[in-house]
Amino acid sequence: MDCCDITHQIDIPEKAQKVVLAGNPNVGKSIFFNDFTGVYVDVSNYPGTTLDISSGKYNDKVVLDTPGVYGVSSFNDEERVARDVILSADVVVNIVDAVHLERDLFLTQQIIDMGIPVVIALNMMDEAQENGLDIDVDKLSRELGVPVIPTVAPEGKGLEEVKRVIDTAQKGEVSLTEEVEADLNEMELNRREGLLVLEGDVNVANRNNLEPTDKKEEIYRQRRERVNEITDKVLSQATEDTNFKVKLGRWMVRPITGIPMLLAVLYGLYEFIGVFVAQTIVDFTEGAVFAETYEPFIKGIVGNLVAIDSLLGKLLVGQFGILTMAVTYTFGLLLPLVIGFYLFLSLLEDSGYLPRVAVLVDRVLTSLGMNGRAIIPMLLGFGCVTMATITTRLLGSKRERIIAVFLLGLAIPCSAQLGVIVGLIAPLGAKYFMIYVATIAVVYILSGTFLNRVMPGKSTDLLIDLPPLRWPKLSNILRKTYIKSKSFIKEAGPIFVIGAAVVTVMQNFGILTAIQELVAPITVGWLELPKEAATAFIMGIVRRDFGAAGLTDLAMTPVQTIVSLITITLFVPCIAAMMIMIKERNWKESLAIWFGSWITAFVVGGIVAKIL
Incomplete structure (x- = not known):
């Protein structure tokens, strides 16, 4: 099979022109891809990697997205995937960041x-x-020998013109010397693969039964000199780079100014989600809309059809009913919290602040066996641990990914769970809030430090671009929030229905009571909680936020509330997160994380109970 052929990985119609989007990280490729393809998008896993390739149609063309890379090579999974897709291209639309020309x-x-x-x-x-x-721009186009279209993607400027010139795409002015061109002509390969072999790409050379050459440094030097020459001709700087946004971006990565800024952002996150959404909005949606209006209405309808105290009645509208608790929890309690978190996270992403947080916390996370890039899945974990587990792919080594997945499953509460937790802690006062935060932080740090010391290898260095700070565009933020919130409903809804049905059946046949009695030595004796707390832990296996929400119905003292919340936070990842862990890692690692979280949760919860 030709190494340029990717039709065995992606369904591409015969004779369809392949338009490939390529560029460095954080250049806005996703906006171009969405504009080209609209909603008609397929996502395929690229064999042998944990990476997905997005593809879609634009007129009679197939548009392929690629991971953000700095070069076409095979240093990591991102570059290997980007290389193979680019090698297959009929036309490449190269998105270039004008700020980092x-x-x-x-x-x-x-x-x-x-x-x-x-x-x-x-x-x-x-x-x-x-x-x-x-x-x-005109001189840049002449120097490169290809069409150059100035764009402002978030505002849609230039996108239509890019589409119009695709059919007039040209091969540009090469940077190679006559000697390298002669070496290329001597090779019995097409130019694309031949150049990569000359640049020392082992994968491409092996696929063609050749030995890679040692001309990489020479070719890269020629290319860099050519780029520098072009840049000098087309780029000038009118003013000193000292505007306020540039200064602010520098302050964000300096510990003395960046840490207070980060604390202010986290406090804003708490006030917005934990106070405004979790208390004001959820009180209305869960209480007035669902508990007081929807549930009596649906119970009345079902009561006219079946007996409420029958098994079917309990399944539909009982204490853990599919049409009562599952619907109220999903839409009244959890959805507002998820929407609030994704709004806030999208704001941080689109503003360019998240990469600066990565630089700021790099030293701290390195001591836990990761690098600053891990802050992205950690922050995403506060939205959804399942989604965050997928994003651990961006970490540089298997060792870092294992540590990150374990810490995500152990000590990072998702947005829905966090909202419930904050809602339960808020009335208790600052003392209990600090106890909760300090306990989770200590467990997080000790666990990461332990794994960093016992696991072989070391952290990779942080290599990350800092995009310019920018005002986020409201339409992009709303679109991201809508897509991710919709994904949450599609993922959580069926699981909540299944969980509600399972818990109802267990309750009806006395299984729930039997489990409560069985684990009473742990919940009552060790954790000093009501035995009904076992039900919340069982529901937590279905979804962590499901379990946390189950604690709201229990009458507990402030100490019991804190102990239960610490335990449910450190408790096992939900079924959805567990399935993703198995997909991303393997059964052995996932089960080790699962049992490790379980043991840690009960041990730490019991210690806190005894101390308080």
Whole structure:
């Protein structure tokens, strides 16, 4: 099979033109992809990796997205996937960050050197102007020999023109010397693969039964010199790079100013989700809308059809009914919390703040066996641990991914669970809130430190781009929030229904009571909680937020409330997160995480109970 052929991984109609989007990380490719394909998108797992490839249709063309990379090579999974997709391209739309022109043009020149027709979307032109950068777009197009279209993707500027020029894409001006060109001509390979073999790509060489050459440094030097030459000709800086957004971005990564800013952001997250959404909005949606209006209405309808105290009646509208508790928890309690969190997270993402948080916390996370990039799945974990587990793919080594997945499953409460937790703690006062936060933080730090010391290897270095700070666009934030919230409903809804049915059957046949009695030595004797707390833990296996919500119905003292919340936070990951862990890792690692979380939760909960 030709190494350029990706039709065995992605369904591509015969003779369809393949348009590939390529670019460095954080250049706005997703906006271009969405504009090209709309909602008609397929996502395929790329064999041998944990990466997905998005594909869609634009007219009679197939549009393929690629991971953000700095070069076409095989240093990691992202580059291998991007390389194979780019090798298959009929046309490459290369999205270039105008603010980082000198950096991004290296990938541009490499694609041009491969002899692939290229269209360049020179994105973020508004930010370049704000930073005092003046780019001669026409001269850049002449120097590269390909169409260059200035764009501002979030505002839709230039996107239609990029589409129009795809059919006129051209092969550009190469940077290679005559000697390298002669070596290429001597190889019995197409230009694309031949160049990668000359650059020392072992994978491509092996697939063609060749030995990789040692010309990489020479070719890279020629390419870098050519890019520097072009940049000097087309780029000038009108003003000193000292506007307020640039200064603010620098302050965000310095500990003395960045830590207070981060604490302020986290406090804002608490006030918005924990106070405004969890108390004000949820009180209305869960109480007035569902408990007081919807549930009596649905019970009346079902009561006219079946006996409420029958098994079917209990399944539908009982204490844990499919049409009562499952619906109220999903839409009245959890959905507002999830929407609130994703709104806040999308704001941080689109503003460019998240990568700066990664730089700020890099030293701390390195001591826990990861690097600053792990802050992204950790923050995403406060939205959904299942989703965050998938994003651990961006970490540089298997060791880091295992540590991150364990800490996510152990000590990071998801947004819905966090909202319930904050709602239960808020009336108790600052003392109990600090006890909860300190306990979870100590467990998180000790667990990460322990894993860092016992697991072989070391953390990879943090290599991350800092995109310019920008004002987020409301439409993008709302779109992200809508898509992720909709995904939550599709994922959580069926699980809640199944969980409600299982718990109802267990309750009806006395199984729930039997389990409560069986684990009473732990829940009552060790944790000093009401024996009914066992029901919440059982529900927590279905979904962690499901279990936390189950605690709201129990009459407990402040100490019991804190102990139960610490235990349910450290408790096992929910079924959905567990399935993703198995997919991302394997059965052995996932079961070790599951049992490790279970043991840690009960041990720590009991210790806190005895101390308090």
